[in-house]
Amino acid sequence: MGERAERAYENFMDGCNCAQAVFLAFADRYGIDEKTALLLSSGFGGGMGRMREVCGAFSGMVMVCGMETGTADLTDGVQKAINYQTVRRLAEQFKAENGALYCRELLGLTQKAMAQEGAAPAERTPQYYKKRPCPEIVRAAAELLEKEFGD
Numbered sequence: 001m002g003e004r005a006e007r008a009y010e011n012f013m014d015g016c017n018c019a020q021a022v023f024l025a026f027a028d029r030y031g032i033d034e035k036t037a038l039l040l041s042s043g044f045g046g047g048m049g050r051m052r053e054v055c056g057a058f059s060g061m062v063m064v065c066g067m068e069t070g071t072a073d074l075t076d077g078v079q080k081a082i083n084y085q086t087v088r089r090l091a092e093q094f095k096a097e098n099g100a101l102y103c104r105e106l107l108g109l110t111q112k113a114m115a116q117e118g119a120a121p122a123e124r125t126p127q128y129y130k131k132r133p134c135p136e137i138v139r140a141a142a143e144l145l146e147k148e149f150g151d
Contacts, residue, residue, distance in 0.1 A: 001143060002151045008060075008142035012135050015124060017045025021138045022060025026145065030067045047103025050119050055103045057134070057141040058094050062087055068149050086148070093144050098137055106133060 004025045011021035019041040027037035043049055044059035069086045071079035091101060100106050104114060122128055129135065 001139070002146040004146055004151050005139050005142035009135055009139040012138045013129075017042065017121070018056030018134055018138050018141075019044030019060040019063070020056075022057050022141050022145070023063045025142050026064045026067070046121065050117065050121065052104035052107070052109060052114055052117075053102060055094075055098075055101060055106055055137065057138045058091065058101055060138075061090055061094065061141050061145055064145050064149070065090060090144060090148065094141065097140055097144070098133075106137060 008021045008025035011024050012018065016024060016038070020038050023041040024034060024037045027034065032040075041056075041060055041063060044054075044063075045056045047053040047055060048059070065083065065087050069079070069083040071083065073079065095101050098106060103109075109117075
């Protein structure tokens, strides 16, 4: 396991949401300060605003992928395709490793459980960490990025 994967795990355990944990572990590579990284990735937690859609750890991966393979040239179709291909490859690897791409599936949430959830994040207690796969998923996401882009 690489240093960034461990950093992502620790970020989550320190209170970051899944997207923040992953993106913050790589932000220094791009000259992005901690506050900016946390703000940019904050809305992706809980499967995008705790709606339990695309996993926040994967969203953090997509943000890193954009920094690595994205383009600011709006006419560069070749680089856009490279970025999209990389995101797709990483999505397949993420799904193969974790079983799903969606937060609700990763957490095994029923429709009833989701209907009872609100926007407020759950309190980070020892019981929270025992029943959530999130810390390990965050670590796995960062490991995939380290394999793809180096540490």
